[in-house]
Amino acid sequence: MKKLSVYFLLLLVAASSCRKNDDHLFNESPDQRLSKRLSAYQEQLSGAPYGWKMILKPEGGGAYGFYLKFNNANRVDMVSDFDSASAVTLKESSYRLKALQQPSIIFDTYSYIHVLSDPDGTVNGGKDGIGKQSDFEFFFNDSTGIDTIQLTGRVNGSKAMLVKATQQEAEAYTTGAFNVNLFHNALGKILQYFKVFTVGGKSYDLNFDTNTRTIIITWVDDQGNVNSFTTTFYFSLNGIEFSQPFLAGSTVVSGFYNPVWSGTTQTITGNVGVGTTATIKGIIKPQVLDVDAPHKWWQTMVDEGSFWYTYTGFHVDGVDDAYGLQGIQNFVALGFWPQFGTSGGITYDLAGYLMNESGQLTLSFGTAFNAPTFTTDGRIRFGTYLGDLGDIPNDAINPYVNTAIKLMESGGFYLVQISDDQYDMVNAANARAWISWHRPR
Amino acid sequence: MKNVIIGFLCVTILTGLMSCEKEKFNPSEAEDIVDLGGGTWAQGNIDKWISDSLTTPYNISAKYKWDAFEDIGDISYTIVPPKEEYIVPILSAIRKTWIAPYTSMGSPDFFNKISPKIIYMIGSPAYEQSGAIKLGVAEGGKKIILLAINYTKVKGMQGYNVADSFWIKQMFLTIQHEFGHILHQNILYPIDFKNLNPSLITSNWQDYTDEKALRDGFITAYSMNTVDDDFVEMISHLLVNGNEWFEQMIASIPEGVSDRGTTRDQAVSRLRTKKSIIVNYYKQAWNIDFAQLQTKVRTAVDGLLY
Numbered sequence: 204m205k206k207l208s209v210y211f212l213l214l215l216v217a218a219s220s221c222r223k224n225d226d227h228l229f230n231e232s233p234d235q236r237l238s239k240r241l242s243a244y245q246e247q248l249s250g251a252p253y254g255w256k257m258i259l260k261p262e263g264g265g266a267y268g269f270y271l272k273f274n275n276a277n278r279v280d281m282v283s284d285f286d287s288a289s290a291v292t293l294k295e296s297s298y299r300l301k302a303l304q305q306p307s308i309i310f311d312t313y314s315y316i317h318v319l320s321d322p323d324g325t326v327n328g329g330k331d332g333i334g335k336q337s338d339f340e341f342f343f344n345d346s347t348g349i350d351t352i353q354l355t356g357r358v359n360g361s362k363a364m365l366v367k368a369t370q371q372e373a374e375a376y377t378t379g380a381f382n383v384n385l386f387h388n389a390l391g392k393i394l395q396y397f398k399v400f401t402v403g404g405k406s407y408d409l410n411f412d413t414n415t416r417t418i419i420i421t422w423v424d425d426q427g428n429v430n431s432f433t434t435t436f437y438f439s440l441n442g443i444e445f446s447q448p449f450l451a452g453s454t455v456v457s458g459f460y461n462p463v464w465s466g467t468t469q470t471i472t473g474n475v476g477v478g479t480t481a482t483i484k485g486i487i488k489p490q491v492l493d494v495d496a497p498h499k500w501w502q503t504m505v506d507e508g509s510f511w512y513t514y515t516g517f518h519v520d521g522v523d524d525a526y527g528l529q530g531i532q533n534f535v536a537l538g539f540w541p542q543f544g545t546s547g548g549i550t551y552d553l554a555g556y557l558m559n560e561s562g563q564l565t566l567s568f569g570t571a572f573n574a575p576t577f578t579t580d581g582r583i584r585f586g587t588y589l590g591d592l593g594d595i596p597n598d599a600i601n602p603y604v605n606t607a608i609k610l611m612e613s614g615g616f617y618l619v620q621i622s623d624d625q626y627d628m629v630n631a632a633n634a635r636a637w638i639s640w641h642r643p644r
Numbered sequence: 645m646k647n648v649i650i651g652f653l654c655v656t657i658l659t660g661l662m663s664c665e666k667e668k669f670n671p672s673e674a675e676d677i678v679d680l681g682g683g684t685w686a687q688g689n690i691d692k693w694i695s696d697s698l699t700t701p702y703n704i705s706a707k708y709k710w711d712a713f714e715d716i717g718d719i720s721y722t723i724v725p726p727k728e729e730y731i732v733p734i735l736s737a738i739r740k741t742w743i744a745p746y747t748s749m750g751s752p753d754f755f756n757k758i759s760p761k762i763i764y765m766i767g768s769p770a771y772e773q774s775g776a777i778k779l780g781v782a783e784g785g786k787k788i789i790l791l792a793i794n795y796t797k798v799k800g801m802q803g804y805n806v807a808d809s810f811w812i813k814q815m816f817l818t819i820q821h822e823f824g825h826i827l828h829q830n831i832l833y834p835i836d837f838k839n840l841n842p843s844l845i846t847s848n849w850q851d852y853t854d855e856k857a858l859r860d861g862f863i864t865a866y867s868m869n870t871v872d873d874d875f876v877e878m879i880s881h882l883l884v885n886g887n888e889w890f891e892q893m894i895a896s897i898p899e900g901v902s903d904r905g906t907t908r909d910q911a912v913s914r915l916r917t918k919k920s921i922i923v924n925y926y927k928q929a930w931n932i933d934f935a936q937l938q939t940k941v942r943t944a945v946d947g948l949l950y
Contacts, residue, residue: 276686296728297709299685311709313727313767313794322722322768332771333722340712357712 240306244343247352248308249275253373255352255365258437258446261319262359263329263336265416266446268437269315270368270376273298282376283315284383284438285327291379303340307357310339328414330644337361375440383438387413389462389471394521395485395634396619396627402451402481408489412621419621420449421491429491442473454479487634488617494581496618500626500640501541501575501583510538511626511640512557516602517609519636526605531598533559537606538566539640541575549573551589554610556599568593570607582631584615609636685709690731698735698763702743703756706735706763708793714764716781716789726767726793730801734790735763737798737812737948741884742819745940749932758826762787767794776850780818785826790815798948809949816884816945824876831929837921838871840914844904845871858893859902861914878918882934883941890919 229236248255254272261267268284279298283289296314301307310316319327319337329335338356341363346353354363368376375381390411400409400420410419420432434447442460449456455476462473462483471483493499504510516537519525528534536557543553555569573586588611595603614632621627624642690708698704707714710725747755760782769777769792781789796811797804844860849868857865867877882890894915899908906914926934 278686278688297685297688299683299709301683303712309710309712310725311711312725317724317767320722320724322724322771336722339710339724 237302237306240343241300241302244306244308244352245275245300247349248273251367253368253370254280254376256368256372256376256439257363257365258444259316259319259337259361259363260435260446261335261337261361262356263333264435265335266435266437267319267416268439268444270372270381271365272373272377279310279314280377281315282381283318284381285315285318287382287384287387289315289318290381290383290438293377303342303357305342307343308341308354314339338363372440381438381440385441386438386443386459386462389464389473390483391521392464392466393469393471393483393485395487396629396637397486397489397634399484399486399489400481401484402456402475402479403454405452406490407451408491409483410619410621415621417621418445421489423490431491451475456481459483485634488631492581492617493620494579496620496626497581497583497616498577499620500618500628501577504539505541509643510540510555512536512538512643513638513640516606517636517638519609525636526602526609528602528606531556531596531602534599535559535564538569543569543571546571546589549589552586553592554607555592556603566593568595568599568603570603570610572610578615582615582617583628584613585610587611612636683709683711690728693732694735697739702747702752702759704743704759704761704763706731706765708765711764714789716766716770716778716791718770721770721778722768723770723791724767724794726765730767730793730796731765733798733801734765734793734796734812734815738763738815738819740948741816741941741944742823745937745944746823746932748940749937750930754930758785758830760786760788760822760826764789765793766791768792769795774850779814780822782822782825785822785829788819788822790818799950806950812948813884813945817880820880820883820941821876824879825872827879827930828872828875833875833925833929834921837875837918840917842871844868844906845874856903858897859908859911860904860906861911861918863890863893863915863918874918875922878922882919882922883938884945886938886942890915 231239251273254270257269257271259267259269270282272280277297277299278295280293280295282291282293294314296310297312298308298310301309303309316337316339319329319335320339321327321329321334322332324331324334327335336359338359338361340357341354342357344353344355350367352365354365356362398409398411400407405422408421410421412418416435416437418434418436422430424430432449434445434449436443436445436458438444439458439460442458442462444458445456457476459473459475459481462471464471469484472480473483475481500511514529514536515524516528517525528537534556538553538555538557540553540555542550543555544551551571551573552575553569553571555566558565558567560567569592571589571592573589575586576584578584588607609630612630612632614630616628616630617634619627619629621639626640628638628640630636694706694708698706708726708728708731716723743755743759764787766789769779771777777792779791781791783789792811792814795808796815797808798812841861844862846868849857849865852865852868854865857863857868860868862868862874862877863881864877867874894912897908897911901907902911923934926932926937
């Protein structure tokens with residue numbers, strides 16, 4: 204018995220003793236394969252003679268267009284559609300390829316790509332601390348092909364796609380011909396908030412939000428149902444590109460190109476694909492309106508006991524901050540508090556001015572209005588003037604009075620919900636004055 | 645005996661079976677390990693400047709390219725790398741206001757031996773949940789992490805105006821603060837400094853403003869965090885802001901008693917005692933004339949700001 208167990212032990216040892224050899228599942232070691240992949244990507248990136256166009260979609264929303272030209276010494280030149288300056292100013296920065304679990308590309312000094320990741324909200328219009336939740340370190344995706352490269356952000360999971368550029372495109376991007384104002388300027392000629400987009404004989408409501416790079420298209424179909432389509436957009440050399448094409452009847456709308464403004468017809472004309480023209484025109488009232496939006500907007504902050512705010516107040520006739528709120532010393536934001544308080548038995552709403560008083564955000568003064576009324580066709584009419592709260596500084600008087608008068612406009616305002624955190628309030632009389640109200644974070 | 649032999653035999657067989665052929669190490673394969681020894685890149689002008697101006701003479705390396713594995717205390721911060729055009733002006737400012745004054749006073753060996761070995765630069769500040777922002781981090785005397793590089797302009801850079809001096813001044817303060825820690829970690833300051841106001845030290849220093857801290861005899865609110873921080877905050881502010889500023893701060897302390905029971909006279913005398921302990925410490929521990937050092941730092945700082 205004892206002997207048997209010894210043999211058994213021997214057998215076990217013999218079986219478990221090892222045979223070391225170097226045969227990999229593949230022909231080469233993981234490191235060899237990795238470095239092969241990295242040099243292949245390097246060759247692909249810097250080998251493209253005319254560089255790459257890139258679309259970056261931050262996890263935080265929106266879409267942004269870039270042009271990048273890599274060399275093989277860790278340097279990259281780029282322009283981006285972030286603003287009119289970054290579109291025409293070729294900027295050089297650094298990049299490197301590295302194995303971070305997967306083959307990756309890191310943009311390792313500040314570039315236009317980092318503008319979207321910057322945690323300072325004033326840099327990119329995002330939230331302080333996270334910016335637009337974008338990325339500057341990316342994995343190469345497996346689906347990467349010869350003329351396109353797909354990337355996924357390592358930290359936030361933003362998506363990017365690179366497409367080889369042509370010689371013509373490279374010349375345009377690198378010589379300052381990337382004009383993002385081409386579209387902005389045309390659009391800016393339309394003074395109305397509401398816009399109608401006509402293609403293939405049918406009209407659609409069109410809503411542009413440039414900060415979030417979002418387009419919302421709304422229409423009523425033949426059965427009388429309300430439909431809505433949302434896409435992000437970015438700029439290309441001859442206009443804007445939709446991230447998701449819109450199907451207008453049988454026409455595929457992939458963007459809006461070569462916009463031309465006509466003062467006589469007050470219309471922007473352009474094409475939306477090969478050979479198909481379309482127009483954009485201002486209107487006072489859209490086809491589709493959420494008639495409950497004004498009450499919802501107002502009631503939200505009653506329920507939350509909070510307020511809506513804007514940094515710039517009214518946009519009027521094409522001018523942002525038309526009444527100059529930002530010119531008031533120490534001004535931070537204009538807030539709207541429904542049911543702020545009670546005075547003489549009257550519950551009033553307040554348009555209050557948030558000021559920076561020695562580093563402390565303070566509600567310093569404001570206009571009190573009687574309770575608003577809500578019309579059945581979807582307008583809010585603010586109540587009549589009840590009084591002023593606090594002391595209005597001298598330099599605030601004009602902005603303050605103009606804002607209050609505009610709010611009391613008898614036609615009232617439509618509200619358009621952009622997201623849970625944003626409503627745009629548009630005057631019903633001519634749709635040429637509006638405020639974008641935001642939820643405090 | 646027989647049993648012993650069989651036993652031996654068994655052991656021999658066992659060993660023979662268990663042992664196995666060890667691979668020969670093949671150095672040519674080691675070379676294939678990707679990024680072994682850290683990331684590499686084509687060396688540019690900035691790399692050359694750092695090598696010539698910091699690494700060779702002072703044994704300090706400066707890292708400005710993003711490294712996902714660097715850690716500033718919490719990986720959940722959203723931060724971005726610095727703008728290249730800021731690197732050399734800032735490092736050069738650091739060299740003028742920190743390295744040059746110290747090396748011109750003590751022997752270069754003293755500085756090269758104890759100076760932090762890595763300066764890691766981040767473009768943005770780190771935003772805390774509380775809304776506060778973090779501008780600098782130091783790790784055990786070996787590494788100093790400087791944040792908010794992209795805001796830190798010095799005179800001569802495009803678009804500089806005096807209001808920008810806030811950021812660069814913060815950076816000078818951070819560096820002097822961290823270097824102060826290294827000094828006292830090598831040679832401790834006198835026990836007298838610890839006994840000055842032990843009951844007022846609090847980790848809840850954020851609850852106090854700098855004005856309130858001053859009324860209790862602290863140069864900043866952060867000084868109240870630990871006695872060590874009190875010591876190095878005094879050093880950094882005396883060096884970067886200078887004596888005149890220090891006297892102004894003392895003069896600004898109002899009459900009366902602070903919330904925590906410090907009279908004006910007590911606050912003034914504590915601040916003056918702290919300063920004199922520091923002056924003596926520099927002389928005795930490091931053979932450095934603090935007043936001279938102060939003048940040199942101040943002159944360099946002024947030259948870069950105004």
